[in-house]
Amino acid sequence: MRLIERLLPHNTKYDFIRYRLVAFGITAFLIIGSFVSIAVKGFNFGIDFAGGILVEAQSTSGPADLHAMRTTLGGLNLGEVSLQEFGTTGRDIMIRVQRQEGAEKAQMDALAKVKDALGSGYSYRRVEIVGPKVGGELVRDGVLAVVLSLAAIAFYVWFRFEWQFGIGALVSTFHDVITTFGLFSITGLEFNLTTVAAILTIAGYSVNDTVVEYDRVRENLRKYKSMSLYDLLNLAVNETLARTILTVSTVFVTVLALLFFGGEVLRGFSIAMLWGLIIGTYSSIYVAMPMLVYFNLRTGKDKAEEEGEGGATQAAP
Amino acid sequence: MYHIPKWQLILVVVATLLGITYAAPNVLTREQADRLPQWLQPVSLGLDLQGGSYLLLEVDTGYVFREQLTSLVESIRTVLRKEKIKYSDLGAKGDTVTVRILDAGDRERGRELVRKIDPDTLIENRDDGLFAVKYTEEAVKRRKLSAVEQSLEIVRRRIDELGTREPSIQRQGEDRVVVQLPGVKDPDRIKSLLGKTAKLTFHLLDDSVGPDEVAKGRIPPTSMLLPSVERGGAAENHVVRKRVEVGGDMLVDSKATYSDGRPVVSFRFNAAGGKKFGDATRENSGKFLAIVLDDKVISAPRINEPILGGSGIISGSFTVQQAQDLALLLRAGALPAPLQVLEERTVGPDLGADSIRAGTIASLLGLVLVVILMIAIYGVLGLLADVALTLNLVLLLASLSVLGATLTLPGIAGIVLTLGMAVDANVLIYERMREEQRNGRTVMSAMQAGFDKAFGTIFDAHVTTLTAAALLFQFGSGPVRGFAVTLTLGLLASLFTAVMVTRILVIIWIKWRRLKTLPLD
Helix, strand or coil, X not given: CHHHHHHCCCCCCCCCHHHHHHHHHHXXXXXXXXHHHHHHCCCEECHHHHCEEEEXXXXXXXXXXXXXXXXXXXXXXXXXXXXXXXXXXXXXXXEEEEXXXXXXXXXXHHHHHHHHHHHHHEEEEEEEEECHHHHHHHHHHHHHHHHHHHHHHHHXXXXXXXXXXXXXXXXXXXXXXXXXXXXXXXXXXXXXXXXXXXXXXXXXXXXHHHHHHHHHHHHHHHHCXXXXXXXXHHXXXXXXXXXXHHHHHHHHHHHHHHHHHCCHHHHHHHHHHHHHHHHHHHHHHHHHHHHHHCCCCCCCCHHHHHHCCCCCCXXXX | CCCCCHHHHHHHHHHHHHHHHHHHHHHCCHHHHHCCCCCCCCCEECHHHHCEEEEEEEECHHHHHHHHHHHHHHHXXXXXXXXCCCEEEEEEEXXXXXXXXXXXXXXXXXXXXXXXXXXXXXXXXXXXXXXXXXXXXXXXHHHHHHHHHHHHHHHHHHHHHHCCCCCEEEEECCCEEEEEEECCCCCHHHHHHHCCCCCEEEEEECCCCCHHHHHCCCCCCCXXXXXXXXXXXXXXXXXXXXXXXXXXXXXXXXXXXXXXXXXXXXXXXXXXXXXXXXXXXXXXXXXXXXXXXXXXXXXXXXXXXXXXXXXXXXXXXXXXXXXXXXXXXXXXXXXXXXXXXXXXXXXXXXXXXXXXXXXXXXXXXXXXXXXXXXXXXXXXXHHHHHHHHHHHHHHHXXXXXXXXXXXXXXXXXXXXXXXXXXXXXXXXXXXXXXXXXXXXXXXXXXXXXXXXXXXXXXXXXXXXXXXXXXXXXXXXXXXXXHHXXXXXXXXXXXXXXXXXHHHHHHHHHHHHHCCCCCCCC
């Protein structure tokens, strides 16, 4: 099969590890940038977390008059009301009303006002109301899920490999999670429950990628006793390169199918997954692997060989 | 030499047959599926796909407790008065009822009387004859729990009365109730019905208090001032005796009907209630009887004659709908505490149908793309992986149906992602085979080594992703849990299909074509 040779790079000898400092620079930039954006700009929280009202209304007669709707709803004194047209017919409008002051009842009353104001010219395809209490709980649960999954993944990798690998996996997965948060902060994409699902899936996928490469490192450590760690890591990345590209491609096409045909509800999820695929693959090769250079993975007499290769003490990027 | 163990063959054949059997109902229409037996049903769709309304309610358990304290105060008052024990400072504050017994000689007797009112209370002596009465922690917990249980039952009855299709009403956590109503487009009426506690009581009006005293706020402690909802009625407020003559809990039936051409609600008491009602109306002929619903006076007619039949009518200024709703509420019974809607999610049936269509297109397209990609790269080996992948999909659908899991839109996203991730195992195996073959192994040996050496990696990679999915299931809510479920089942199925099934297919293929090398280079 000649096609394989053409499409998949086999027996490559790229020097990935050489560019580690550049990669660390990029990684640091991405992480710091994400933190800054999160701190300064924050998130565009959907109603799942912020509370409030979301109404997907469809005009029953011709295109919706966005301007008139804005005026009508703006006059209701409900605080921030945002309207957004979507779809292709011009009849679908997404209405978001900020969380109302006061308890749960205030949210229900606000919805009644919105429906009253819009009158009978609209049908409601989707109505969601989240009160302040539930919103707070969903935030707590989301944070807990992300933190625990990072911890669990690191713990598992530590258990199956060595602690150095555990740290490498933790740092690279943390990087993926933080930069995905950063993406949502910078672009202002709506951050909701499906975003959390995407982030956990990204974490799972990225560590999956990392584990495949670490597995190869571990095997090579046994196989090539005298190879320098530098060359050994490069070899592992090159050996798994074909698999990395092919797997990214298969997941990529399925995510594209979701993005273009999965509908409005899954859009944010698909964008996050697409980003996560790219960043997860990058971090496995350029964060998780080069970090190992700085750890003393060999013991005993092997140590001497490795000393010449970038130091044996641990150093965080 | 590389024979396939018989148990594996049998397992694969049985799993395939079962998978196809259980997955098959999913391609039928709803009418066709309804004719199938209970054990062979298509996967149930979440409200975001079939359309419907989801309500998360919270029982105000604090209310139950406050009610309890108020009634304890009333009981203490009644007992001490009856026994002619002088007291002061009677009242409830926080979680404690306090009362001061003035005569030192009465204190022991008074304490004993108060203690006897409710065995769940603890009495503490404070200074100078002041007693603090508290409910034990265990009693508070038990009563809150029973209030939630009772609320669940009442919510169920009210919704059943409305005749919605297959409602699901479940308790969640300590004090919450999840109501799921498939097919309900507009839950406003249900919300308004659930928003009323519908506590009905009959009281006498306190005619000893004149309007001047009401204006000055001088209401005797045995009476209360309640707003009237009678439209066009003379009085805005009524002074009503606190004593309950008869309660709505003694009602056995209630209907909306007409009296003089106006909508009214008729009701009937059980035997005990009928007797109490009869006695009250006989003893108080000529007085006014206030009909109180949720602390509002619906009407206060004059008692013209004793009502001995145990039934009567409530006439207020109702619309037909209001009369019907009130009758329904009275039939279903009162909630022990008010309910609050914390969260509402309603999806119209057409959006649900659109989502199903979008999800189906995305899944099929994803499948086709992955299949093409695998064949383009690996040729026949790719095709074999695709066969395994299709089986994975069938098993996933079958296990969702058998487990009675709910498929949501994010759940469909999970299926689509599974497609992309499941072939990863095959890619790992095939790449490994290629390497082993280059290292000079024979075809069967390379094949076997590919499976053996890739398995550890596949296993580790699966465990980490499954960990994330499990946490998502634990902490996720609603539709997102559906994502965790499909991702988990899909990954588990892929351990079976991508590894065992593909291996069998590859061996059969090698033997059939008598291959000397694997076409990987």
